Structure formats: C-alpha cells, structure tokens
Amino acid sequence: MGNARHEAQAVTQHKLHGNGTSYTTYWFPHAVIVWALCMILESKLLKYNVATFAALLAWPHSTIILIPHLIFCDINHKFNHVMLGRLVRGAFAAAARQAQTCEHLIACRALVAELGGTSGQGDLLASFRHLSHDQPCLITADASRAGSHSHASTSHGIGAGAAYSCSEQPSSICQGLRLQQIRCYGYAPPKRRFQLPKPIAQLVRDKILEQRRSAQAPPPQPTLETRPMTDTSLRVGCIATKAGMTQEWDEHGVRVPLTVLWIDECQVVGVKTRERQGRTALMLGAGHKRQKCMSPSEAGFFLKAGLPFKKLVAEWPVSVDALLPVGTHITAAHFVAGQRVDVTGWTKYKGFQGVMKRWGFKGQPASHGVSLSHRAPGAIGNRQDPGKVWKGKKLPGCMGDERRTVHHCLVYKVDAARNLVYVKGQVPGPKGRSVYLRDSRLTNPRVRATWGLPFPTHIPTPEELEAAPAPGDVTAVPDPGKVSVWRNPADPYLMYVKETDYFPITWKKGE
C-alpha cells in the first residue's frame, strides 16, 4: 500500500481537482490580496468581519487563509464561530474528495494493467499522466465497481461512465459560470469532455469484433439444375420495369395492345428456408443503385453476398424444389409466350381527389337549386344514433399509389435477347416503375403443364453465355431471331366470316 501512496502523491502533484470548480485556482492570489486589503481597512467599529466575507468569495481554496484568520482574530464574534465550523467541515470534505480521486485513479490503472497484459505498465501510467495533466481523472463504472471505494459515481450504469470530477450534467449553472469567467477575466478554462482512455476503448472494440466473427457459418446453397415440375411446385417470379405500351396485329388481323416489361438484371439475392426464417422464399433484386445512395446496412448486405448493388429487393414464396442459389439471373427466357401471369404494381398517383373520382359517387344535379354541392359527398352520417361518423367513411383524400394486381394476363411475346416480356393489356403503374411478375395462380395445373415452363428457371447453355454481351457492352446488337410470339390457334373472326356467307353482298365497282 505504500506503493499506492507514492503513486497517489505522484498523481496529486498534477493538480487534480476534487470538485467541479476549477476557477478557484485562479482566484487564489486575488483572494489573498483582497483579504489583506480588508484587514488593513478593517476597523473595530464595524459589526461584521469584512475580511471574512472577502475571503469567502474565494472558497474553498482560501480556507487556508480563513481558518487561521478566524482562529486568531476575534473569536468572540458569534458569526465567526458559525463560519469557522462550516469552513472546517468544507475543508475536510474537499480533502476527502481529493483522496477518493487518487484512489479511483489507482483502480483504473489496475484495470488497464489487467486488460492490457503484455503492454508495458510504464506506458499506461505515462499515458495516464499525460491525460491527467491535460484533463482531470476519467473513470469508468467498471473501475468504480472493481475499486468498491467510490460513492460518487454510483448513479450511472455500465458504459455511462460519467467523469467523476464533473458529477452533474453540464447545467445552466456551469454555462453561466463560463460566461461569467469570460466576462470577468476574458478567459474560461476548457470544458472537460468524457473520453475513455484510448487503450481501454480499443480493447473493448476488438473483443466485440472477435465475438461477431466467431458466429455460425451460413447454410448451404441450393443447386442450380433442371428439375421436373409437379402440380404443387411454385416457381419464382421476376421484377420488371414498365417501359411503355404499343400495339400489334396478329396473323388473324386482330389488334393486340401490349405492355412492354423490361427485366433489368434480376438476380437471386437471398434464400429463405423453413428452418431459419420459417418460410421457403427467394429474395430477388433488380435495377442498379449507387452505394452512396443507400444506407450502410443495405450496402453491407450486398457486399457480404458478393452481388452488385440493386435498387429494389422483393421476396417470392416458392416451393422447396424451386429454390435457386444466390446470384442466379432471372431473364426473360424464364417466361414462355402464351402463358398467363399475375402482374403486381403500384398504381399511378392521382393526388388529393374528390369523392366522385375516388369512390365513384354520383354527386348532385347541375341545376334545380343545388347550391355549391354539385360534386360533394352529401350526408356522411345518420342522426343522434349513432351520433358519430363511422370509421372508414368514404371521403375525399389522396388517391393512387396503391398496390394492385392484374391477374391472368397473357404473355404475348418474349424477347429473350433483349430481356423484354410483352404482356397483353394494361399493367398498374406509370412508365418506369417496377412491377412484380408471377405465374398466374388462376390456372389449372394441367393447363400450366401444357405451357412448358422452364423449371426452376431457364438455365443458359454455355453457348448462350458466350454469345451474350458483357453487362456494360453498349454496342452489342440483340438477336431478333430469339423472339417467340404466341399464335392464336383459333381465328376470332371465323364466326363473322361464317355469318356473312348467309347473305352474300356484292359491292359495286367504283363506288
């Protein structure tokens, strides 16, 4: 323990402060001067001891002056008795706090020594000395618990670790004090900030990283191979971008309105299994997004999987035999011309709309005395019973941007080289927005088997992979021969043709 005392003495030489007031060191010479002046000017006619008050301004360090003054000058003054008692108690408390501070420092140093291990103790002490020279003692709650001497920093939990020397939060009192110091002296000592000693912080960080790295290994990936499709199997879908609408005429002369859906680098991004996540699903990602435009957690997900950054990630529930490994590309060849799909999209945003457009209300007549309510909803309730408006009452509001699915859409044309899927009809959403494609669930499994879908997905042959252009290649010309179109076996005009044969019409030439 003698060693500890030596250490304590060595530390106190670096001007540790027992309480939150550091300004007193600067008041010390001033206090002496003021006391001396008051002693000189003091006269026996005065009732109170002016010197006492003057020295009190520089409490507590000026107790060094006050206590001998009070003892040797006019003990009979009743005021002096009270002040003397208070000053002595205060001085003892200050001394006790100083001692506690030294003990805390020693405990902290012991903790660092046991954690640091091989690093030289002399270095740590030197770093401590360096720290305490600039800033006062900094202690964690660990040290305080291990030391078991502290009484001051008990209210703070683990990791809170408030600095002992500034036990209360920076309050307006401290701020006012700083302002006062600046106003009076033109200077205020620097504010103390909490900071763990660098060796301890580094050790804690290393331990946490080590724990994270030793987590369990990822599960095995499913294999990529062609499997037979059963009645209960469910294929994965696709994320596509709505590129626009066109029209075409098929071989019977029937006009077919088409929506062009472009599949932009759709890849399997994650696999979900029943053991780990409670369901069998595949996560698909599509599009591109810059790393700086996404949050670090998102970016970390793609970096960990070794995939390019995707703009949109969505999940499809699949059957167990339709699982694919991470990184598999889903192309337009995944779909077959003539099959039926469900297309899910978010509808166009219409903004704040009235009741007639939003809910299809009929409004009121345009004339016959209707005043200012031609498109209004009219009544929205009953009377005293129920005496309220029901929740979910159809009223004006924001319309659009809702998720809607169009079922059983026909895939008219598939352009495998350009990754385009032409769907007959309309699809929710504006141009440029992403939609989700899925094999239609409204079909009979027997009918679905006749489509000839690639299961679990279209796996490109090595020749196709070589022939495909590189991802960034702009000059490659897509092969128009890879387009497959659905041919309607039945002629829809047949019945008209047959009917016109009943009444043969002759057209006059030149009319």
Add this chain to the structure above:
Amino acid sequence: HCDYIRMIASRPVVRPFTAGRRSVAVQAKMSLHTLTQELSRSQLKKDLPSVTVGDSVKVGLAVQEGSGKTRTQTLDGIIIAEHGSDSSKTLTFRRVFQGVGVELVMPVHSPAVQKIEFVRRGRVRRAKLFYLRERIGKSARLKEVVGVRSEDVAAPKQV
C-alpha cells in the same frame, strides 16, 4: 440494360437549351418511350404514302369471304382526320355510299388496310374536316391543290 443505354446514346442530341429544363426522371421516361418506339418499328409498314388530311384516296381493304379467301375491296373517299403516331396512327376516311355518309377509322398499319393510293390533294385550312358532315353534294367539294404528283406523295423506295 445495354439496350437502354444504347437508346440513350443513339437518341438525337438534345439542345442545351432544353437539357437543363427536364429532370432526370423525365429524361428516363422519354428514353423508355423512344425504346418502345424503336421496338415497334419492325411491325410498321414501310411503303405508306405520305397522305394527309384533305387528300382524296383509294383505300384497299381486306374482305374475308365465306370460303376463307381474302379479297381486296377498293373504296374512294376523303381523309378528314388523322390521330396518333407510329404504330397507333389512324386515318378517318369518309365516303358517301348510296346517299349515306360512311366514316371509317382505319389504323394505318393494320393488315386489314392493304393499299392506300393517292388521287388528289385538297386545299384545306383545318386539321379536322368535320364540317363536311353537314355538307352534301357540291358544297362538300374541296378545292384542288395544283401541282402535287402521286410520285411525290408515295413513300420513297428504300434500297
């Protein structure tokens, strides 16, 4: 996405005056539009004459007979309106048949419209000649524009 980028690279250069006014999203939408246009270009007819509103034309329509044969029927009339562009371009064709006015909206690229033959050009100062519906006979005539030859109107032969 190579096609997408190719579209952006190959579309006509936008003047600097307009480039700053359109946002990135609008430019992307326009690129998608041009992509869709180019994709449907293979389905368009290449030998269409450049016929406008006011022209008298002879239109050859495909008519299916009961036996399954397809025959071409020629009709004379005036083009009184045109709508749309590219694959969805339609012409409104009007003729008076046995005293009754008949209008026909023809998608120009449909296989049912087999031939459009230019006859003469009328001087019109409107884009839509719906006023002709109230006129019959001599008041429904259009003044001819002299000097327009059918060779000029027909589509240029592509080598």
